[in-house]
Amino acid sequence: MLGTGLIGNFYTMCIQDKRTQDYVHSVYSRTEERAKKFAADWNIPHWTTDLEAAIQQPEIDLVVIGLPNDMHLDIVEMAARAGKGILCTKPLGRTAQEAKAMLDLVEKAGVFHGYLEDLAYTPKTLKALRTIKNGAIGRITWARSREAHPGPHSDWFWDIEQAGGGAIIDIGCHCIEITRNFIGKDVRPLEVMCWADTLVKPIDAEDNAIGIIKYANGAIAQFEVSWSYRGGLDIRDEVDGTEGTIRLDHFLRTGMEMFTAVGEGDYMAEKMESSTGWLFPVGDELNTLGYNHMFADMFNAMDDNKLPMESFYDGYIVNTIMDACYRSVKSRTWEPVEIEDWRGSSELKGKFQIKEYDASHYLIKEELLPDGRKKLILKHKQSGRILEQVV
Numbered sequence: 001m002l003g004t005g006l007i008g009n010f011y012t013m014c015i016q017d018k019r020t021q022d023y024v025h026s027v028y029s030r031t032e033e034r035a036k037k038f039a040a041d042w043n044i045p046h047w048t049t050d051l052e053a054a055i056q057q058p059e060i061d062l063v064v065i066g067l068p069n070d071m072h073l074d075i076v077e078m079a080a081r082a083g084k085g086i087l088c089t090k091p092l093g094r095t096a097q098e099a100k101a102m103l104d105l106v107e108k109a110g111v112f113h114g115y116l117e118d119l120a121y122t123p124k125t126l127k128a129l130r131t132i133k134n135g136a137i138g139r140i141t142w143a144r145s146r147e148a149h150p151g152p153h154s155d156w157f158w159d160i161e162q163a164g165g166g167a168i169i170d171i172g173c174h175c176i177e178i179t180r181n182f183i184g185k186d187v188r189p190l191e192v193m194c195w196a197d198t199l200v201k202p203i204d205a206e207d208n209a210i211g212i213i214k215y216a217n218g219a220i221a222q223f224e225v226s227w228s229y230r231g232g233l234d235i236r237d238e239v240d241g242t243e244g245t246i247r248l249d250h251f252l253r254t255g256m257e258m259f260t261a262v263g264e265g266d267y268m269a270e271k272m273e274s275s276t277g278w279l280f281p282v283g284d285e286l287n288t289l290g291y292n293h294m295f296a297d298m299f300n301a302m303d304d305n306k307l308p309m310e311s312f313y314d315g316y317i318v319n320t321i322m323d324a325c326y327r328s329v330k331s332r333t334w335e336p337v338e339i340e341d342w343r344g345s346s347e348l349k350g351k352f353q354i355k356e357y358d359a360s361h362y363l364i365k366e367e368l369l370p371d372g373r374k375k376l377i378l379k380h381k382q383s384g385r386i387l388e389q390v391v
């Protein structure tokens, strides 16, 4: 386990807290004090402050990267050279170029790789994905994903060099991959229109952004991110299809609400801003945010010698979309998503599925009116005339 910060902690909790055959053998941290304490807290047999030595240990099969974004590429290089499997947190790279270099490294070395995108694995998301696959909401036309909170918890996130960007690179990557899963990973993202600005914080990177991604089958993905949202961690998704819709609220409203006048003086949930008053705790953060399901998929895939649901290739595609977002913010126009290595479908599917009403009409819509009459809006096939019928 490389890193003992927020994500190193969550990842370790998942692996170490469970009665499974997988365990953290060794933890790396910059300081001896932190490494020792972390190892003791989580019952980890070995700790080190030497990154290279951590990776080289013969006892380990897999390296988990939970360190700042600017370190991912170098570590992937070290771990691939050592022949270890690699799980890397999001974002894979700061740019598509970095992400592609990482993808090439693991593929050339022939080592197992997984992209730790937990939000693609939340129980709600997995259920929604199954439902969509079964056709319950028809053809997906629009997927929307929002992540907003009051800003990250460590200095390096706020430094554009180390992080590679602001809210887009930090949390836009989640939204992009969630919506990509809903629309279909086989469908090529074509172009992007993105607005971003620094509205609140004294930083060079963006603290708020909205992006629109056009896919080859006509579907649209929309993401909204903020580092200046007040009130906790807001993670919501919405998917619209021709036959239905799904809404997901992952964090602020999960069904548990409580009021406390005094608080309990303890950690309640990630990015929760208050400890008294009305609170919205999360019963089990690791499950709610998909961490457990993600690690199960990663370890199972590794055992079965196949790719997990989220691999470095997915991380690379997310980076290509984010690169296009940053170009669009500058140019204020649609920018193409430049994918040097596209492995999905090259098909451009038809935009419309037209519903027949009868031999001479298409059905546009039907609606039951408040007075009990039913209205049909039809289009005449030959003349193209639009008419309504009351039945």
Ligand SMILES: NC(=O)c1ccc[n+]([C@@H]2O[C@H](COP(=O)([O-])OP(=O)(O)OC[C@H]3O[C@@H](n4cnc5c(N)ncnc54)[C@H](O)[C@@H]3O)[C@@H](O)[C@H]2O)c1
Pocket (backbone or CB within 6 Å): 003, 004, 005, 006, 007, 008, 029, 030, 065, 066, 067, 068, 069, 089, 090, 091, 116, 117, 118, 153, 154, 155, 156, 170
């Ligand atoms: N849901 C998620 O998937 C999720 C959530 C948070 C963070 N992350 C990702 O995890 C990574 C780490 O984020 P975090 O939230 O744990 O950050 P953090 O600041 O909480 O922890 C970072 C760790 O890296 C160490 N570190 C910092 N600079 C270092 C350096 N130069 N050399 C060696 N160690 C260094 C710190 O001491 C700390 O242990 C980032 O890539 C971030 O994007 C993912």
